[in-house]
Amino acid sequence: MISFHQVNKHYGNFHVLKNIDLHINQGEVVVVIGPSGSGKSTMVRCINRLETVTSGELLVDGVKVNDKNTDINKLRRNIGMVFQHFNLYPHKTVLENITLAPIKVLGVSQKEAEETALYYLEKVGIPDKVDKFPTQLSGGQQQRVAIARGLAMRPKIMLFDEPTSALDPETIGEVLDVMKKLAKEGMTMVVVTHEMGFAREVADRIVFMDQGRILEEATPKEFFENP
Ligand code: ADP
Numbered sequence: 001m002i003s004f005h006q007v008n009k010h011y012g013n014f015h016v017l018k019n020i021d022l023h024i025n026q027g028e029v030v031v032v033i034g035p036s037g038s039g040k041s042t043m044v045r046c047i048n049r050l051e052t053v054t055s056g057e058l059l060v061d062g063v064k065v066n067d068k069n070t071d072i073n074k075l076r077r078n079i080g081m082v083f084q085h086f087n088l089y090p091h092k093t094v095l096e097n098i099t100l101a102p103i104k105v106l107g108v109s110q111k112e113a114e115e116t117a118l119y120y121l122e123k124v125g126i127p128d129k130v131d132k133f134p135t136q137l138s139g140g141q142q143q144r145v146a147i148a149r150g151l152a153m154r155p156k157i158m159l160f161d162e163p164t165s166a167l168d169p170e171t172i173g174e175v176l177d178v179m180k181k182l183a184k185e186g187m188t189m190v191v192v193t194h195e196m197g198f199a200r201e202v203a204d205r206i207v208f209m210d211q212g213r214i215l216e217e218a219t220p221k222e223f224f225e226n227p
């Protein structure tokens with residue numbers, strides 16, 4: 001589903017990704033860990049071309065991400081992304097936040113978009129917040145709206161970049177539970193996180209990065225039990 005072949009990326013003179021080889025299958029949950037500044041976020045953002053790679057090849061669902069003929073909007077439709085800061089529209093309700101892209105980008109009817117939004121709000125456990133504004137919600141609730149918004153595009157892949165790092169400790173669990181549920185349902189997921197409990201329990205594979213390189217790829221069992 002996602003294939004990095006010898007991918008490098010530079011920011012000017014700074015070599016941020018070094019010969020990345022990574023192959024992620026459909027339905028796999030890959031958790032990316034490593035020190036701050038090691039390139040985790042950059043690597044994940046290359047997948048939906050929020051960042052462009054400098055060399056090497058990156059394939060997502062058979063599409064060459066960095067080919068100039070690739071339709072980026074089409075690529076991104078298949079990839080939901082959840083950020084550390086929820087990036088919700090503050091002046092739109094929860095319902096509007098979730099229905100906007102399906103109506104604009106997928107061209108579905110208002111009615112269908114609203115039904116879909118409610119379906120995913122149920123899934124993330126906050127159907128009662130449908131008419132609230134983001135500022136009326138806790139961080140954990142806002143992040144669950146962000147996840148519902150991603151899912152409403154019916155993506156094949158969900159990317160999570162430190163989805164719980166900005167949350168109060170007491171709301172982290174509710175977001176991780178939603179992610180756990182998605183993983184069980186077979187969503188292909190790439191998750192940058194410092195939540196080792198989640199990594200141990202949910203990941204099919206753990207990728208450890210340091211200074212722009214993948215230093216280790218292992219199952220949670222291998223990773224946590226072999227020092
Ligand atoms: P991580 O997610 O592991 O914390 P990042 O991918 O965010 O790492 O960043 C890796 C390195 O690249 C950091 O040193 C960061 O400062 C640098 N970096 C990230 N984005 C940019 C940018 N747009 N321009 C220059 N340097 C950047």
Ligand code: ADP
Nearest residue numbers: 011014037041042045051083084085161162165
């Ligand atoms: P977050 O922790 O929310 O991912 P970051 O602080 O890593 O946020 O980065 C926020 C934005 O700043 C990103 O778009 C990243 O690419 C950019 N950025 C990070 N480090 C640098 C840097 N050294 N120079 C320029 N841009 C950077």
